Amino acid sequence: xxxxxxxxxxxxxxxxxxxxxxxxxxxxxxxxxxxxxxxxxxxxxxxxxxxxxxxxxxxxxxxxxxxxxxxxxxxxxxxxxxxxxxxxxxxxxxxxxxxxxxxxxxxxxxx
Numbered sequence: 001x002x003x004x005x006x007x008x009x010x011x012x013x014x015x016x017x018x019x020x021x022x023x024x025x026x027x028x029x030x031x032x033x034x035x036x037x038x039x040x041x042x043x044x045x046x047x048x049x050x051x052x053x054x055x056x057x058x059x060x061x062x063x064x065x066x067x068x069x070x071x072x073x074x075x076x077x078x079x080x081x082x083x084x085x086x087x088x089x090x091x092x093x094x095x096x097x098x099x100x101x102x103x104x105x106x107x108x109x110x111x
Contacts, residue, residue, distance in 0.1 A: 013059070013101065013102050014101070014102065015056055015102045015103070015104050016094060016096060016101050016102065016103045016104070017103075017104055018103070019094035019095055019096045019101050019103050020094075020095060020096050020097070021094060021095040021096075022094055022103065023057035023061070023091050023092060023093050023094040023103050023105065024091060024092050025089070025091050025092075026061075026089060026090065026091060026092055027089065032088070033109070033110070035084075035088070035089075036081070036084050036085065036088065036107075036109050037109065037110055037111055039084040039087075040077070040080050040081050040084050040109065040111045041111060047072060047073075047077050047111060048111060049072045049110075049111065050070075050072075050108045050109065050110050050111075051068060051070070051071050051072055051077065051078060051081045051108070051109045051111065052068070052069040052070040052071075052106060052107070052108050052109075053066060053067065053068055053069060053081055053082070053085065053106070053107050053109060054066075054067055054069050054104065054105070054106050054107075055067070055085060055104070055105055055107070056102050056103065056104050056105070057091050057093055057094060057102070057103050057105055058093065058102055059093050059100040059101065059102060060090065060093065060100075061090030061091040061092060061093050062090055063085050063086070063088055063090075063091070065104075066082050066085045066086060067082075068081065068082065069106065072111070077111070081109050081111075
């Protein structure tokens with residue numbers, strides 16, 4: 001008999017790729033996209049395209065472990081996206097069996 005052990009989340013709670021109830025922005029996804037795009041534009045005018053970011057929505061709704069998966073040209077634009085997400089309003093957390101859980105998300109930020 002084999003036992004498979006997941007090392008993801010050792011020392012912390014498990015990070016789910018999907019939860020029974022997905023995390024979502026408190027203002028709604030469309031408004032969140034607008035918030036991020038507008039705030040990134042303030043930092044990097046004249047740059048357009050998509051930045052794909054990955055992050056974890058924590059049990060309290062805070063965004064953590066933010067990293068760029070596919071960015072635009074230079075690091076300045078990618079760093080602007082990370083900064084805006086670090087300062088973003090909290091989300092409603094994901095839930096598994098009625099309890100808040102940590103959930104990994106990928107988001108395309110259009111700027």
